[in-house]
Amino acid sequence: MANGTTDLPSTGRFRILTLTSSDLLDPESTSATTLNKISALTQAFPQAIIEQIIVYPRLPREFSWDDIPANVKIHAEMRFYNGYDLDDTYKIYGVSTSQGAVVVVRPDGYVGVVAPLDDTSMVEAYLRTCIRVM
């Protein structure tokens, strides 16, 4: 039987796309808490099957890695994106910058579910439908 944790090609993954709200720089915020919850819930599934992508809107000030949850750099250092300087990501996707959202994208690039930023239980329930927990 193939070893799912190391033999899979680099595609075929689920992606959790988190569109944070503008409160990201506050450590107690919904955005920060959600990012930590998402990192935690991915641990229940086979490694490398779920990838995180994180997009942020215009924020009140300049920031460094120290100003945001450590999980961002650990899980999504090269997939952490400014969503306003180029395309207006939030406008295109229909998401408010004050509310944010969490999107699960299937391996075929189709959207599976869109949850409010503060409801990671929807995200977890969806993933459990698709992927075996370890």
Added chain:
Amino acid sequence: MNVSMMDSYNLAWKLAYWINGLSPTASNGNIPEPVLKTYEIERRSNAQQLIDFDRKFSTLFSGHFDDQGESGLSHEEFIQVFYTGNGFSSGCGVEYPENILVVRDFTGGIVSNPIQGEDYLSGVLRPGRRLLNVKVKRYADGWHRDIQDGLSRAP
């Protein structure tokens, strides 16, 4: 041919997950895997829509414009049919019906919907539709990227 490519792409990941023991019931071969069943739910509905559409579209070439709408298509219908046809040809108009992999309402509408607007073809998020590509700027190094860059090949 585009449609068959999409059929394959839809099935491929579901099969791969099941074969590699990643889908929820894969460890018990006696239980039919619900994820595999979604292939038919999703792609059959798309195929049926295409057949229905082709039937209508072919009248464009054989029929004539008829304002009464009795034996041909009205101008409004023609525009609608053409618009829909582009959605099929490009694959961008596909919207899968709700099923276990396409979830639009978890809690009977109690949870507030974070999506504003309904212009899905222009990119508004909709479960069952493809994620539209957007151009983003990576924080780590300032590189301009397509959000799809991370989705379809290794970063």
